[in-house]
Amino acid sequence: MTLPETTQLAGRRRARANGWAGNALRFLVIIVTTYLGLLAVTFFIGRVIPIDPVLAILGDRAPAHVVERTRELLGFNKPLYQQFYIYVRDALTGNFGTSVLTTNPVMADIRRVFPATLELATFGTIIGSLIGVPLGVLAAVKRGSIADQIVRVIGLVGYSVPIFWLALLSLLLFYARLKWVAFPGRIDIVYEYSFTPVTGLYLIDSAWQGQWDVFRDVFRHIILPASLLGYFSLAYISRMTRSFMLNELAQEYIVAARAKGLSESRIIWVHALRNAAVPLVTVIALSYAGLLEGSVLTETVFAWPGLGLYITNSLQNADMNAVLGGTIVIGSVFIAINILSDLLYRTLDPRTRAR
Amino acid sequence: MSEISHPAPMSRREWLMSDRPQSRLQARLGRAYMTWRRFSANRLAVAGLGIILLLILVAVFADALAPHSPVIGNLAGARLLPPGSEGYLLGTDDQGRDILSRLLHGSRLTLLVIVLVAIIAAPIGLLVGAVSGYAGGWVDAVLMRITDIFLAFPKLVLALAFVAAMGPGIQNAIIAIAITSWPPYARIARAETLTVRNSDYIAAVRLMGASPFRIVLRHVMPMCVSSLIVRVTLDMAGIILTAAGLGFLGLGAQPPLPEWGAMIAAGRRFILDQWWVATMPGIAILVVSLGFNLLGDGLRDALDPRESGQ
Numbered sequence: 001m002t003l004p005e006t007t008q009l010a011g012r013r014r015a016r017a018n019g020w021a022g023n024a025l026r027f028l029v030i031i032v033t034t035y036l037g038l039l040a041v042t043f044f045i046g047r048v049i050p051i052d053p054v055l056a057i058l059g060d061r062a063p064a065h066v067v068e069r070t071r072e073l074l075g076f077n078k079p080l081y082q083q084f085y086i087y088v089r090d091a092l093t094g095n096f097g098t099s100v101l102t103t104n105p106v107m108a109d110i111r112r113v114f115p116a117t118l119e120l121a122t123f124g125t126i127i128g129s130l131i132g133v134p135l136g137v138l139a140a141v142k143r144g145s146i147a148d149q150i151v152r153v154i155g156l157v158g159y160s161v162p163i164f165w166l167a168l169l170s171l172l173l174f175y176a177r178l179k180w181v182a183f184p185g186r187i188d189i190v191y192e193y194s195f196t197p198v199t200g201l202y203l204i205d206s207a208w209q210g211q212w213d214v215f216r217d218v219f220r221h222i223i224l225p226a227s228l229l230g231y232f233s234l235a236y237i238s239r240m241t242r243s244f245m246l247n248e249l250a251q252e253y254i255v256a257a258r259a260k261g262l263s264e265s266r267i268i269w270v271h272a273l274r275n276a277a278v279p280l281v282t283v284i285a286l287s288y289a290g291l292l293e294g295s296v297l298t299e300t301v302f303a304w305p306g307l308g309l310y311i312t313n314s315l316q317n318a319d320m321n322a323v324l325g326g327t328i329v330i331g332s333v334f335i336a337i338n339i340l341s342d343l344l345y346r347t348l349d350p351r352t353r354a355r
Numbered sequence: 356m357s358e359i360s361h362p363a364p365m366s367r368r369e370w371l372m373s374d375r376p377q378s379r380l381q382a383r384l385g386r387a388y389m390t391w392r393r394f395s396a397n398r399l400a401v402a403g404l405g406i407i408l409l410l411i412l413v414a415v416f417a418d419a420l421a422p423h424s425p426v427i428g429n430l431a432g433a434r435l436l437p438p439g440s441e442g443y444l445l446g447t448d449d450q451g452r453d454i455l456s457r458l459l460h461g462s463r464l465t466l467l468v469i470v471l472v473a474i475i476a477a478p479i480g481l482l483v484g485a486v487s488g489y490a491g492g493w494v495d496a497v498l499m500r501i502t503d504i505f506l507a508f509p510k511l512v513l514a515l516a517f518v519a520a521m522g523p524g525i526q527n528a529i530i531a532i533a534i535t536s537w538p539p540y541a542r543i544a545r546a547e548t549l550t551v552r553n554s555d556y557i558a559a560v561r562l563m564g565a566s567p568f569r570i571v572l573r574h575v576m577p578m579c580v581s582s583l584i585v586r587v588t589l590d591m592a593g594i595i596l597t598a599a600g601l602g603f604l605g606l607g608a609q610p611p612l613p614e615w616g617a618m619i620a621a622g623r624r625f626i627l628d629q630w631w632v633a634t635m636p637g638i639a640i641l642v643v644s645l646g647f648n649l650l651g652d653g654l655r656d657a658l659d660p661r662e663s664g665q
Contacts, residue, residue, distance in 0.1 A: 015439070030498065033504070034503060037505075045516050045517060045519075046520065049517075061370070071527075126540050156645060160648050161598065162603075162616070165641075168626055169637070169638075172626050198395075253561050294511075296512060296600075300603075301623075315604065318519075327516045331507065331513075334507055
């Protein structure tokens with residue numbers, strides 16, 4: 001190897017290291033600015049929009065000295081930029097203030113209610129993916145047929161239906177009329193005190209402890225809200241699966257696979273779906289994030305004691321700390337899922353790997 | 356003899372489809388005609404258009420169409436009557452108000468929300484996107500970071516927080532929804548701008564001494580409008596659902612306004628025995644947002660065949 005070649009190689013290697021570091025740095029900048037933006041918006045909502053945040057907390061009948069003391073206590077007499085600095089510092093350590101409604105630190109409340117939402121959204125995404133992906137594949141393979149039309153209509157209705165209304169009607173049908181599912185809530189009051197959750201995910205906890213009667217009860221509670229959220233994400237997942245599959249089925253390697261004499265089902269489910277799965281991961285991750293949001297309305301209808309119900313309850317009681325804390329947590333999960341799905345896409349798709 | 360010098364008279368259709376338009380008007384009408392032909396071939400899209408036109412007509416003529424007052428009910432004689440009762444086609448609610456009349460009047464609120472959100476959010480997105488794409492450099496970087504920050508937000512939750520701070524009411528709900536819906540438009544406008552900013556006609560305009568302001572406003576933004584219209588139409592259903600969700604949580608239009616989401620919330624208490632109170636407004640929401648989705652899909656296929664999922 002001659003000298004110029006080696007230096008060239010070293011140069012290229014350095015460039016690659018720079019590229020990697022540059023990518024990581026850009027990623028970091030994106031994460032930091034997005035999170036700061038999130039905090040800036042919630043700060044704006046909590047401190048700038050209300051004419052006087054102290055009055056918002058105390059009401060307008062509080063005596064002047066109480067107002068002054070509270071203002072000092074909460075640091076609202078400082079200039080805005082200092083307030084923002086304190087706000088960011090507190091938020092980074094997970095301190096979102098105290099909930100007026102429950103008198104607990106907001107973070108403690110959120111930690112208590114979050115597993116319920118997590119369990120619901122996860123179960124919903126599983127249902128949505130398990131049904132949505134095969135439906136999308138079916139629609140793509142039988143393109144233009146009755147099956148394709150039906151899948152399209154299912155998806156369109158899923159996009160167009162108000163989820164809280166569907167939730168109410170399904171409660172009417174499956175709980176009140178057919179008695180297939182349990183009363184709104186997460187667990188029957190009978191088990192409320194005999195069952196000690198560990199992770200907060202009741203399905204896993206009860207199965208882990210071998211309490212199958214509890215498991216059955218929890219399942220009867222979760223199945224309806226999770227199915228509704230699942231339908232919500234199914235609409236999106238099946239539509240995207242269809243378009244990804246159509247894209248793959250038009251490729252030449254499919255023709256080659258057919259020419260080799262592979263069975264049609266193998267071509268569809270192994271060859272085509274495998275390639276369609278790469279962008280699908282992103283779609284499923286995004287719909288998971290969407291379910292966290294969709295749970296706000298669903299939880300209200302099903303009295304599901306999760307983050308959504310916590311936020312709406314706090315809203316009704318003008319408990320801004322709790323509302324903004326919940327917003328920040330959901331926003332953070334959104335950002336995290338976005339970044340994770342991006343990373344996952346990069347590792348799964350060989351074309352986007354750094355050469 | 357003068358007849359010979361004129362070309363053979365064309366049918367109106369041939370005039371529209373001519374590939375050598377004689378005037379700017381003919382070219383424009385011809386393109387609109389082609390788009391309409393592609394659009395009207397899609398029966399579902401036409402159905403969607405029909406639903407939206409019906410919504411507009413109902414909103415305009417709500418006073419004439421509604422058999423009863425939307426806010427004043429008959430508490431003594433007509434509480435919670437089932438659908439099909441004498442004079443009350445869709446039944447009455449707990450205040451003895453005719454549900455059909457409330458739905459007809461509620462279409463005005465729905466229309467108000469979507470029109471105002473579109474009027475506020477689309478120009479913001481268009482401006483941010485076009486400026487960002489045309490300017491490039493640090494302006495682009497900063498504007499797109501801000502856009503991404505808003506995109507990273509869960510829309511409904513952010514709208515909830517905004518309304519919580521500003522106080523419930525239909526104006527605040529509209530503002531909150533508009534604030535949360537402009538970022539995708541900025542993204543689209545930027546992408547469109549990037550495809551035209553290096554084209555020859557922009558260079559020609561620049562050579563003629565047009566200011567960047569004029570270029571963006573007169574020569575870049577019009578190019579973004581068609582894809583923006585498609586996206587706004589597709590988003591309408593989401594806007595309606597968000598507004599209904601806010602109404603359902605009691606943060607949108609306040610009673611006694613006949614907002615469909617709030618009507619569902621009011622009917623929730625009677626769902627077990629008087630199912631129609633909550634069911635009817637939900638059907639209205641479903642039909643209207645279905646209409647917008649069908650229309651949006653059809654428009655996308657007609658205006659931009661590349662983007663369609665076919």
